[in-house]
Amino acid sequence: xxxxxxxxxxxxxxxxxxxxxxxxxxxxxxxxxxxxxxxxxxxxxxxxxxxxxxxxxxxxxxxxxxxxxxxxxxxxxxxxxxxxxxxxxxxxxxxxxxxxxxxxxxxxxxxxxxxxxxxxxxxxxxxxxxxxxxxxxxxxxxxxxxxxxxxxxxxxxxxxxxxxxxxxxxxxxxxxxxxxxxxxxxxxxxxxxxxxxxxxxxxxxxxxxxxxxxxxxxxxxxxxxxxxxxxxxxxxxxxxxxxxxxxxxxxxxxxxxxxxxxxxxx
Numbered sequence: 001x002x003x004x005x006x007x008x009x010x011x012x013x014x015x016x017x018x019x020x021x022x023x024x025x026x027x028x029x030x031x032x033x034x035x036x037x038x039x040x041x042x043x044x045x046x047x048x049x050x051x052x053x054x055x056x057x058x059x060x061x062x063x064x065x066x067x068x069x070x071x072x073x074x075x076x077x078x079x080x081x082x083x084x085x086x087x088x089x090x091x092x093x094x095x096x097x098x099x100x101x102x103x104x105x106x107x108x109x110x111x112x113x114x115x116x117x118x119x120x121x122x123x124x125x126x127x128x129x130x131x132x133x134x135x136x137x138x139x140x141x142x143x144x145x146x147x148x149x150x151x152x153x154x155x156x157x158x159x160x161x162x163x164x165x166x167x168x169x170x171x172x173x174x175x176x177x178x179x180x181x182x183x184x185x186x187x188x189x190x191x192x193x194x195x196x197x198x199x200x201x202x203x204x205x206x207x208x209x210x211x212x213x214x215x216x217x218x219x220x221x222x223x224x225x226x227x228x229x230x231x232x233x234x235x236x237x238x239x240x241x242x243x244x245x246x247x248x249x250x251x252x253x254x255x256x257x258x259x260x261x262x263x264x265x266x
Contacts, residue, residue: 019065023256062257087126092138157193164235166190168208177205188216199231
């Protein structure tokens with residue numbers, strides 16, 4: 001029986017970041033039909049790791065991509081592959097660390113685990129061999145990764161909920177805000193690209209934030225109280241601009257967990 005998926009709120013920020021990094025590597029397999037073998041070759045990963053990650057994501061969502069603690073943790077074992085994985089993991093942490101700092105920590109951990117500590121040059125070569133796309137993704141986020149390594153193109157929706165588009169705009173009117181002062185309200189709207197139906201919206205006197213976008217998306221996904229407004233569901237693609245509200249880590253993690261692809265315009 002598959003393990004019940006853990007909610008994102010039960011994971012630490014570090015765990016969510018790790019899971020999302022792995023999801024970005026698997027995205028071509030999950031959404032574009034790319035073979036697992038191609039991912040193994042491109043990113044120099046083990047075949048068993050990619051197979052395990054795909055299986056766990058399909059069963060548990062984003063939480064399935066979090067590293068689980070080994071039952072034999074603490075036992076003395078000589079596993080060079082684990083030392084390499086450790087170096088790569090430290091090199092992909094944010095903010096970036098120097099090779100010397102990574103080497104010192106690896107030696108300390110290797111000594112405790114009973115591994116043969118690698119020398120500095122070995123650690124430096126492992127760091128240098130990491131896929132540049134992976135480094136960009138880990139250090140700069142999905143938006144930078146897509147701009148530098150993905151071919152981004154505009155797609156036409158062929159059915160409802162195939163693609164939603166979202167944007168913010170200040171309205172050309174003055175209303176009284178919470179303090180009774182005149183102010184321009186902001187509109188956040190999400191439109192279904194196929195039907196041109198507004199599936200969610202939110203009015204606020206505050207400029208756009210990740211929270212504003214998340215609340216509007218939540219309203220768009222859920223069934224509405226008004227039976228005449230039938231739009232609901234999870235879009236296959238959520239097409240947005242490059243605003244910081246849209247490119248937040250929270251939005252990326254939620255999208256990965258519910259199986260929604262985020263696409264950012266240039």
